[in-house]
Amino acid sequence: MDLLRSLPIGLYLEQPVTWLHRLDPRVKLGWLLSFLLAPVLASASWKLSLVALLVIISILAGIPWRALKPQMGWLLLFGGAIFVVGMFAPDSINVTQQLRSPPDPGVEIAQPYQYVLFKLDAGMIQLKITRKSLENAIYASSLIFTSIYSTTVYLLTTSPEEVATGLDNLMSPLRRFNVPVTEIALTLTLSLRFIPLVLEEVQNLVRSVYTRAIDWQKLGLKNSAKVWLTVAEKMFANLLSRAEQIAVAMQVRGFTTPNTHKVEWHQLKLRKIDFLAIACLGIFWTARVIIGGQFI
Structure with a gap:
């Protein structure tokens, strides 16, 4: 059992130096907070998009699989278990549909809104998947994945000194209040x-x-x-x-x-890649406000 490899919490990946390493720690902190706050009151499709975006960023950055593999195994297992349990969990909503009047003969009835997506009633085993339970499962599993995975990528590509420098710079206005x-x-x-x-x-x-x-x-x-x-x-x-x-x-x-x-x-200095990341962050929040809150 090697805890230093199976639980790489708070470890910094010195080599190879990726473009995520070169980003300013304040910019990376802004992206980290965005990934933590963006899922709140967002649609299920937006939450899944955040998961895909995180994976794409880590792939494009060229982070070695050996650094992500110890976390990804148990993280995917835990997230998958939360998804399955949440999908079959009761949603505390009872939806029934009843026609207000008998249908006219020869008139085709429109397909009603399908709230229950899957139902299995086999004696003692009763399973049901509804739209609300599926949405809750996606919310819980994606939130766990984005919060843990984004923090892991941030700590892998940011040294503790850079983290301290970024926080010290961002919290410097609090010195006026003797913080x-x-x-x-x-x-x-x-x-x-x-x-x-x-x-x-x-x-x-x-x-x-x-x-x-x-x-x-x-x-x-x-x-x-x-x-x-x-x-x-x-x-x-x-x-x-x-x-x-x-x-x-x-x-x-x-x-x-x-x-x-x-x-x-650490010496803080914004470069061209930092301004590009800030512009992408603005686009990210614009998309979150416009389309991120809509329901699927």
């Missing part, structure tokens, strides 16, 4: 840097337990819980020790507060 913007950016950077350390610590402790070939059946439930509690206690102790070492290293290098120690994260 500690630099401290927030520094905390975010340290947390992103600390995630691989947490995964590595968990991985090492789990491997140390499995290499001892413990007979869990003989231990029983109570003793097994004690073993894992001991492992969890050791993990938190190691993580706190590493956090203390990082704090000491920062103090030795002269960092006290942002007021006395200026943090040079």
Whole structure:
């Protein structure tokens, strides 16, 4: 079990350098927020279009499959399970249709609106798919996919320093209200840097337990819980020790507060590709307002 490869959360892909890497972090953050907010109150076709757009962007960017494969497997499995469960879940709407008057002889009756798309009644098994349940399934599964996948692509192509720089620049007006913007950016950077350390610590402790070939059946439930509690206690102790070492290293290098120690994260500069991405973002939201809210 390799958590650092199976759960690449917060990891930065240094090579190869794609055009997504060259984008300004503020522009990428704007696109990330757009993918997170655009599905709200949108039609099912728009949600599916967002999923396709994300996949196309990752393909055009040339992100290696080895970096996306660990996430895509369980993400597609989880999204597919949510879609199937939501599709057959009851929608709490009872739609019936009844003619107001008997039809005239010889008059062809128009095809009524079909709300129930699929219905199976086989004894104890009763399954029904309606338009509302299908729309709910598409909404839930696509929302999970876009939120997780877009965040993964953003973190793969943006270093923690660039993330901190972009947030520090975008939140700079909040300094007028005495908001500690630099401290927030520094905390975010340290947390992103600390995630691989947490995964590595968990991985090492789990491997140390499995290499001892413990007979869990003989231990029983109570003793097994004690073993894992001991492992969890050791993990938190190691993580706190590493956090203390990082704090000491920062103090030795002269960092006290942002007021006395200026943090040079990353040099922000908008290029032609950034302006093109901003223009595409404007087109994206124009399409969202015009056609994204219509129902299929």
